[in-house]
Amino acid sequence: MGYALFCILIFPGFLFLSAVSLFAEYFDRKLYARLQNRVGPPWFQPLADFIKLLGKEDVVPEEADRTMFDLSPVFALAAVIVAFFYIPMWGARALYSFSGDLIVVLYLLTIPTLTFFLGGWYSRSLFSTIGAVRSITQLFAYEIPLFVAILAPAMLANTWSLSEVAAYYYAHPFFWPINLIAFGVALVALLGKLERVPFDIPEAETEIVAGSFTEYSGRLLAYFRMAIDIETVVGASLLAAVFLPFGLGLPPPLGFILYLAKIFAIIVALTLFRTVFARLRIDQMVEFCWKWVAPIAFLQILINLVLKVFVIR
Amino acid sequence: MNDTENIKAKLEAKFDFLKDAVKLQRDRRLWIEVPYAKFAEVFDFAVKQLGFSFLCTITGLDAGADLEYIYHLAQGAGQMLNIKTKAPKDQAIKTITAYFPSGIIYERELVDLLGTKMEGLPAGIRYPLPDDWPDNQYPLRKDWNADVLDRNVGSKMEGENINITVGPTHLKEPSDFSITHKNDVTIPIGPQHPALKEPESFSVALRGEKIVGIQLRLGYNHRGIEKGAEQRSYIQDVYLLERICGICSHAHSTAYVQAVEEIAGLKVPKRAEYIRTVIGELERVHSHLLWLGVAGHEIGFDTLLMYSWRDRESVMDILALITGNRVNYGMNLIGGVRRDITPEEIDQTLKVIDKLEEQTKYYIQLALEEVTLIQRLSGVGTLTTEDVLRLGAVGPTARASSVPRDIRKDDPYAAYGEIPFKVITDDHNDVYGRTIVRMGELMEAYGMVRYALKNLPDGPISVRAPRKIPAGEAVSRYEAPRGEDIHYVKSNGTENPERVKVRAPTLANTQAVSKMLEDRYLADLPIVVAAIDPCFSCTDRAIEIINLDNSEEKIMTWKNLRDYSVDWYKKQGVDFSKMSSRGGSAFGGKRSKFG
Numbered sequence: 001m002g003y004a005l006f007c008i009l010i011f012p013g014f015l016f017l018s019a020v021s022l023f024a025e026y027f028d029r030k031l032y033a034r035l036q037n038r039v040g041p042p043w044f045q046p047l048a049d050f051i052k053l054l055g056k057e058d059v060v061p062e063e064a065d066r067t068m069f070d071l072s073p074v075f076a077l078a079a080v081i082v083a084f085f086y087i088p089m090w091g092a093r094a095l096y097s098f099s100g101d102l103i104v105v106l107y108l109l110t111i112p113t114l115t116f117f118l119g120g121w122y123s124r125s126l127f128s129t130i131g132a133v134r135s136i137t138q139l140f141a142y143e144i145p146l147f148v149a150i151l152a153p154a155m156l157a158n159t160w161s162l163s164e165v166a167a168y169y170y171a172h173p174f175f176w177p178i179n180l181i182a183f184g185v186a187l188v189a190l191l192g193k194l195e196r197v198p199f200d201i202p203e204a205e206t207e208i209v210a211g212s213f214t215e216y217s218g219r220l221l222a223y224f225r226m227a228i229d230i231e232t233v234v235g236a237s238l239l240a241a242v243f244l245p246f247g248l249g250l251p252p253p254l255g256f257i258l259y260l261a262k263i264f265a266i267i268v269a270l271t272l273f274r275t276v277f278a279r280l281r282i283d284q285m286v287e288f289c290w291k292w293v294a295p296i297a298f299l300q301i302l303i304n305l306v307l308k309v310f311v312i313r
Numbered sequence: 314m315n316d317t318e319n320i321k322a323k324l325e326a327k328f329d330f331l332k333d334a335v336k337l338q339r340d341r342r343l344w345i346e347v348p349y350a351k352f353a354e355v356f357d358f359a360v361k362q363l364g365f366s367f368l369c370t371i372t373g374l375d376a377g378a379d380l381e382y383i384y385h386l387a388q389g390a391g392q393m394l395n396i397k398t399k400a401p402k403d404q405a406i407k408t409i410t411a412y413f414p415s416g417i418i419y420e421r422e423l424v425d426l427l428g429t430k431m432e433g434l435p436a437g438i439r440y441p442l443p444d445d446w447p448d449n450q451y452p453l454r455k456d457w458n459a460d461v462l463d464r465n466v467g468s469k470m471e472g473e474n475i476n477i478t479v480g481p482t483h484l485k486e487p488s489d490f491s492i493t494h495k496n497d498v499t500i501p502i503g504p505q506h507p508a509l510k511e512p513e514s515f516s517v518a519l520r521g522e523k524i525v526g527i528q529l530r531l532g533y534n535h536r537g538i539e540k541g542a543e544q545r546s547y548i549q550d551v552y553l554l555e556r557i558c559g560i561c562s563h564a565h566s567t568a569y570v571q572a573v574e575e576i577a578g579l580k581v582p583k584r585a586e587y588i589r590t591v592i593g594e595l596e597r598v599h600s601h602l603l604w605l606g607v608a609g610h611e612i613g614f615d616t617l618l619m620y621s622w623r624d625r626e627s628v629m630d631i632l633a634l635i636t637g638n639r640v641n642y643g644m645n646l647i648g649g650v651r652r653d654i655t656p657e658e659i660d661q662t663l664k665v666i667d668k669l670e671e672q673t674k675y676y677i678q679l680a681l682e683e684v685t686l687i688q689r690l691s692g693v694g695t696l697t698t699e700d701v702l703r704l705g706a707v708g709p710t711a712r713a714s715s716v717p718r719d720i721r722k723d724d725p726y727a728a729y730g731e732i733p734f735k736v737i738t739d740d741h742n743d744v745y746g747r748t749i750v751r752m753g754e755l756m757e758a759y760g761m762v763r764y765a766l767k768n769l770p771d772g773p774i775s776v777r778a779p780r781k782i783p784a785g786e787a788v789s790r791y792e793a794p795r796g797e798d799i800h801y802v803k804s805n806g807t808e809n810p811e812r813v814k815v816r817a818p819t820l821a822n823t824q825a826v827s828k829m830l831e832d833r834y835l836a837d838l839p840i841v842v843a844a845i846d847p848c849f850s851c852t853d854r855a856i857e858i859i860n861l862d863n864s865e866e867k868i869m870t871w872k873n874l875r876d877y878s879v880d881w882y883k884k885q886g887v888d889f890s891k892m893s894s895r896g897g898s899a900f901g902g903k904r905s906k907f908g
Contacts (some may be wrong), residue, residue: 036619126500130519165419198685206508206839208500266518278685279613280523281836299701 003233005068007095008085020260022046022228028232028271035275046229048293052087061215066120070096072119073216075224079111087237088166090255091248094241097163102275104146105162105238112231113139113193116202120212120222132212134202134282135195141289142192144197148297149182151187153242156304162241169245176245178307181245182300188268188293190235191273194228194287198277199285232270316392317341320363327358338405339575341724342788346397353407355396358807359386365394365717368413369790370816372801373427375454378402380427384409385788385799389891391723395788400520405430407520417704419816426453426539441532452540477526499526500835504533508611508839513847515838522834527827542813547573547647547782554800557815560603563589563596564793564900566645566802571726572789572802573810577782583728583770585649589901590728591765592644594758595662598669599628600794601751601758602845605676608748611839612689617679624672627665634658645774649775659766673755680748690745694829694841697742706825707818708796709754710845712738713746720792732761738743781808793818795846819847888893 007013025046033040060069086101088094093103113135120132120174154160157168169176192199203211209214216224240262247258280288321335321343330351336344347355348685359365372383386394396900398405408431409416421440423429426449442452451457460485502515512533519525542550555566567589574581602625609617629639636642644650680686696706701714709717719736721729731775737753739746763775786803795816822845880885 036616037623038619126498129498130500134522197615199611200834204613204836206613207835209507231678275616276683276685277614278609278689279836280685280688281834283834284688 003175005130011091012089012095013085014081017081017230017233021226021233022265023049024119024233024236024264028267028274030266031268031271032275035271050222050226053217053225054219056218058218058220059215061123061125063124064215065124068118069215069221070124072115072122073220073227075275076112076115076227077223077230078236079108079115080227081156083108084230084237085235086162087234088163088241088248089237090250090252090259093166094163097161099161099164102160102162105148109193109231109235109238110139112227115227116195116212116224118168120214123212123215125215126208126213127208130208131202131214134208135212137282138192138195138199138202138285139277141286142189142293145185145289145293145297146189146193148294148301149185150238150242152182152297152300152304153179155301156308162238166241166245166248170248173246176243179243179300181296181303183239185293185297185300186239186243187269188228188289191240191264191270192289193235194232194270196270198280200279201282201285204279232267233263236266236270239266317343317388320392320394323363324355324358327362328355331355332700337786340518341391341393343392343394344397345394347408349398349400349404352396352398355386356409356412359394359396363394364388365392366702368409368416368419369393369788369797369799370801370814371409371423372812372814372819373423373429373453374803374812375427375456380429382423382429383801385801389718389723391720393724393788393790402428403430405432407431408433408437413705418820418824425451425896427451427529428461438528439532440492441535443532443535448647452537473904476597479488497868501686503530508842510607511847515842517835517838519835522836524835524838526828529823529826531823539813539815542810544809546780546808547778547810548780550669550813551645551647552641552643552818554815555643555645557817559640560600561596561793561798561817562641563592563644564798565592565817567727568789568791568793568798568800568811568815569802570645570647571791572787572800573782573804574661574778575787575789576785576802576804577647577778579648579776579778581649582773582776584653584663584772585774586727587769588647588650588654588774590732591654591662592632592642592766593727595632595635597627597758597794598640598755598762599625599632600846601755602615604751604794604843605748607843607846608690608744608840609660612686614686614689614864617676617686620672624669626797627667631662631665634661646775646778648778649773651775653768653774654766658768662766663763666762670756670759673752673759674680677752677756680745689740689840690743690748692743692745693833693837694744694747694844695742696825696829700825702829704780704825704828705821706796706845707821708793708846709747709750710796710822710825712736713738713750714742718797720790720797724790726791727788728765730734732764734761747844781806784829795819796822819845824848 008013023046026043029045030040030043035204039154062068083105085095086097086105088097093308102174117132117139118136120135122129123129153176154165156178157165159165159168191197195202203213210215213221213224237259244262247255249255250258317337317340321337324331324335324343324345325333328347328351331345334345338344345355365388367387369385369387372385374381374383379400379401381397384396384398386396398803402605410420410433417435418440420429420431420434422439424431424434425439425442425739427445430451449460449624452459480543494789495862499518501514502517504512505686513527514533516528517524538553542553545553546660551566551567551570554569555562569817594853602621606618606621606625607780609615609621632642633639635645636652636653644652696704696710696714698714698716700706701711703714706714706716707718715738717736718850720726721734722736734757735749737757739749741749741751777866782804784804785804786801789802791798798818799814799816801812801814803811803813826842832840833841
């Protein structure tokens with residue numbers, strides 16, 4: 001019991017995850033700034049922002065639905081933290097696992113987007129409403145490719161459990177490059193999930209101020225931002241676990257370092273996308289996802305099916 | 314016989330009463346005065362037969378019992394016909410929006426500022442006065458002063474339950490803009506919005522993501538500059554008018570001094586004209602680089618913003634080096650320029666120009682290759698050649714639709730007649746085309762600065778100007794970075810001008826914005842608006858400044874102000890006084906590398 005609580009609250013649970021997430025935000029901002037020839041923030045900036053926001057007054061619009069408005073950020077935060085426990089980080093086992101946890105994790109990672117929608121919708125502000133609708137529209141565009149991409153390696157491993165997927169690739173160390181196409185698809189979908197450039201359409205500052213978050217302030221905004229930071233790390237961990245399952249047998253300190261290296265490599269990729277692209281329009285984004293990303297994801301499924309039927313067995 | 318004389322001959326042949334009454338002020342400047350009864354006929358002839366297809370602006374003047382109107386018409390090759398007419402103050406005049414849809418904004422201005430009764434003017438939001446402006450107060454009339462206003466009106470907050478009795482009654486809400494579908498929403502972009510750098514307001518009606526209606530409200534930046542200019546001397550006005558805009562400040566001050574010089578008959582030395590041209594082109598470089606960054610930001614491409622604004626700093630440094638100021642250069646005098654350019658400054662400028670040219674080539678390559686950039690810019694904000702001609706767009710907005718409208722070529726001023734350059738046009742007709750045009754103009758500007766600095770004539774930099782300018786009037790046209798800037802100056806023989814009228818390029822271009830947004834998406838709005846490079850502080854001028862604060866006036870010198878700010882921050886726990894000011898940071902100090 002004591003150990004379980006330690007795992008959930010401290011390591012590798014909430015506290016550790018928060019620390020890594022804040023560092024990931026710093027890393028992203030600093031790298032983004034350096035790529036743009038700026039100085040960038042000091043290392044404690046995300047933490048300072050978080051603490052400052054916690055201390056600020058919560059301004060809730062009169063028109064807003066108070067319950068939904070308050071609950072949305074908390075749900076977002078809770079969902080991403082729970083998802084983290086089912087993802088194998090170093091070694092082939094996650095903290096908790098059961099058969100079918102892959103599906104649960106994917107659904108848990110959908111919840112933040114739903115809370116962005118609900119929070120924005122119940123803010124009742126025009127900018128928030130438009131942002132909320134855009135969040136959902138975008139969800140339908142990237143979610144299917146993401147699911148398909150992540151199911152591909154699981155299909156090869158013949159399991160719906162993330163830990164067993166990792167175990168499978170631990171047993172077959174040279175199989176992971178097969179899924180590289182799906183990895184690319186998942187990266188693009190992750191950009192959409194995290195609402196980052198070029199898919200930051202729901203928060204497009206120059207059109208709809210801050211989208212769903214326009215009316216959020218203080219503590220609630222801090223939770224939302226923290227949820228997004230954690231979602232970044234959880235998303236990167238998920239991709240690392242499913243698509244980059246190498247070096248899982250390394251002893252703890254080395255394995256841990258390798259895990260961090262993997263997620264930060266994924267964050268570097270996300271930052272690079274942010275640096276070199278302009279924001280797309282919602283219609284262009286949906287078209288891009290359905291025309292290119294989804295078919296490519298299905299291509300991976302096809303490849304894996306063929307491999308499974310004719311080659312591996 | 315040249316073109317101008319040709320037009321003169323045609324006018325005189327057509328209308329008997331104009332015999333020997335067409336004033337040829339100089340090449341490309343014609344003035345005629347017609348009684349109002351004949352005005353419609355003459356106007357129709359000028360537009361339809363003589364090919365004056367562009368309405369620059371309408372100037373209104375208070376002439377005692379009458380109001381005087383000057384319709385400034387222009388032709389492709391820089392010919393300008395100024396038709397003057399007069400009507401008693403209580404007599405309504407007819408709108409000319411049937412000829413020029415773009416004239417609507419100039420007519421609204423007349424209605425608000427001079428109390429013209431305009432017959433046939435479509436309903437719409439008033440411009441430029443605030444909604445709670447009292448009736449029957451026309452600030453540009455000579456007998457008007459700000460004392461008649463109740464200064465508390467308009468300062469009350471909504472909900473304080475104060476009955477505001479004044480308000481616009483002559484202009485109603487527009488009828489062509491209404492929500493017709495139950496799923497439509499109207500979102501307010503402005504007066505305060507992250508996409509806008511200056512206050513203006515767009516009400517955008519949306520059906521889903523699609524724009525179905527747009528309503529533009531201008532006037533938040535009115536500072537009373539036109540009225541203010543009448544109350545100051547010619548010299549003071551140079552500095553006042555320079556402050557119309559923080560970016561094309563040189564454009565406004567040059568346009569103004571050129572008009573005054575024309576009235577006074579001053580011959581500006583060649584060297585001064587070259588220096589004005591150099592500053593003008595450097596200003597264009599800084600303005601276009603600024604635009605590039607803003608455009609990048611509007612489409613969520615912040616890397617472009619950071620890069621182009623970094624490069625813009627170096628041209629700002631050059632401007633500071635030559636003129637002593639970053640923004641309001643204070644370079645123009647009536648009769649010349651204030652400071653000479655030294656050989657060292659020329660060397661520095663040429664060096665920076667070389668670097669910037671390299672960078673601009675990189676941006677051009679970027680614009681030609683970057684996929685998301687092209688996706689977001691091409692096909693957006695389309696404005697066909699016909700639309701440009703009909704709506705009277707100017708500057709890069711017009712040139713990106715294959716309309717080679719450029720005052721520097723059409724009606725050369727300063728040294729533009731002697732410096733070789735190309736007018737950049739493009740046939741994309743969209744935001745992408747406007748980007749290409751501006752990038753091309755950057756390259757041209759580098760060449761022009763280089764040429765002007767290498768061929769800088771020797772001689773004095775100014776001639777002495779009289780304090781009192783003889784009675785007369787002149788129109789000056791200037792190709793500002795955003796398009797044609799027009800200043801009309803009328804003198805009455807005293808130290809103060811009788812009337813100064815400014816038509817900034819943005820006012821001409823705002824007319825085209827609604828057209829560009831037809832059937833577009835909300836996501837396109839920021840970039841389409843940004844693509845005309847709007848400058849609302851230029852657009853909103855006129856009217857006396859009303860000081861609501863009756864506190865004692867305090868004069869603070871620069872040093873006082875600086876000390877005050879240092880102390881203020883010290884109290885907040887931040888001490889800036891120990892920081893070394895990086896004097897001459899233009900070229901010394903640590904600078905990040907280009908590229």
